[in-house]
Amino acid sequence: MSAPDATGAPRRVTRRFPRFTRDTARPEGGGRAAPGDAPAPARQWPILAVLSAVGLGLLLTALDVFRYGTILVGAALIGGAVLRWALPDVGMLAVRSRFTDMVTYGFLGAGIVLLAMMAQPNPWLEIPFLDDTLHFTIR
Numbered sequence: 030m031s032a033p034d035a036t037g038a039p040r041r042v043t044r045r046f047p048r049f050t051r052d053t054a055r056p057e058g059g060g061r062a063a064p065g066d067a068p069a070p071a072r073q074w075p076i077l078a079v080l081s082a083v084g085l086g087l088l089l090t091a092l093d094v095f096r097y098g099t100i101l102v103g104a105a106l107i108g109g110a111v112l113r114w115a116l117p118d119v120g121m122l123a124v125r126s127r128f129t130d131m132v133t134y135g136f137l138g139a140g141i142v143l144l145a146m147m148a149q150p151n152p153w154l155e156i157p158f159l160d161d162t163l164h165f166t167i168r
Contacts, residue, residue: 113131
C-alpha cells in the first residue's frame, strides 16, 4: 500500500492517473536527427524530406498531372514509414510510438497509391470484384 520515498517516509502509491498532467514523454525516436549544433533544417531532415515530396506531389496534381502527383504523395508517406522504421531518431516525424507511426504512414500511403492507380479514366489497376460489388453505381 505504501512505499518509502527518498527520505524513508512512507508515501501512498496509487495506480490512478494524476488529476493534472505535469509533463509529457517525447515519442520513442523523437530526438534530433542530427547533432544539436547543426542548423535547424538539418536536425529535422526526415520530416522535411517527406513534406517536400508531398509538396511536389501536390504541385504535380495542381498542374494537371493527377495520377503521378497522388502516387508521389502516397510514396512520400510510405517513405516516411520506412524512415521511421530505419532511423533511431527522426525528429518531428515521430508523433506516436514507432509501431503506430509506421502503420499509419504505411496504410495511408498504400491507400493513396492504390486509389491513384484506380482513378478514372483509364485506371492502371482494376479490381474485378468491385464491378460485382458496386455494379449499381458503376454501370
